[in-house]
Amino acid sequence: MFNQVVSRLAIMAVLTGTIATAQVKVGIINSQKAMLDTAELKKAQADMENKFKPRQTRIDTLNKEIAALQTQLQSMAGKLTPQAEQDMVNQGQRKQKDLQRLSEDLQADVERERQDILSRSSQRMQEVVNKLAEEKGLDLVVDVGNTVYFKPALEITKDATAAYDKTYPLTAAAK
Numbered sequence: 001m002f003n004q005v006v007s008r009l010a011i012m013a014v015l016t017g018t019i020a021t022a023q024v025k026v027g028i029i030n031s032q033k034a035m036l037d038t039a040e041l042k043k044a045q046a047d048m049e050n051k052f053k054p055r056q057t058r059i060d061t062l063n064k065e066i067a068a069l070q071t072q073l074q075s076m077a078g079k080l081t082p083q084a085e086q087d088m089v090n091q092g093q094r095k096q097k098d099l100q101r102l103s104e105d106l107q108a109d110v111e112r113e114r115q116d117i118l119s120r121s122s123q124r125m126q127e128v129v130n131k132l133a134e135e136k137g138l139d140l141v142v143d144v145g146n147t148v149y150f151k152p153a154l155e156i157t158k159d160a161t162a163a164y165d166k167t168y169p170l171t172a173a174a175k
Contacts, residue, residue: 034160
């Protein structure tokens with residue numbers, strides 16, 4: 001048992017020494033920026049905005065209708081019959097429930113679609129960065145979020161975005 005521990009420590013010391021003396025080429029990437037700057041993600045964002053705009057417009061309309069009902073109830077306080085006042089309150093409550101349901105559904109749908117898009121793009125970006133690292137002869141690529149300092153010459157973010165757009169170009173119809 002003791003011999004195994006000593007052997008492992010010796011192997012680790014040799015490996016560490018070997019690695020420490022080797023010249024390691026490092027690249028730094030802001031992976032979030034690299035992905036967000038791709039043509040594919042920019043188009044996906046615009047498509048999502050267009051896709052969900054009618055639902056957002058409906059939510060905005062409901063908000064205005066609820067505000068108008070509240071204003072009307074306040075301005076007509078004491079002038080309405082109890083039944084008319086209750087009808088307006090009930091109408092406002094129905095609109096509020098509709099608003100909440102629509103908002104929650106929209107939020108869930110947007111989040112689901114966003115996750116699908118980011119998952120696919122993240123996987124693609126990983127493949128692009130791997131290929132880019134091989135082409136540049138990099139031994140290590142570190143995300144800028146985990147880096148305290150680096151020389152700007154080490155950054156490959158723009159290269160990764162350009163390589164992504166080249167690898168996954170938008171079709172002429174998609175643009």
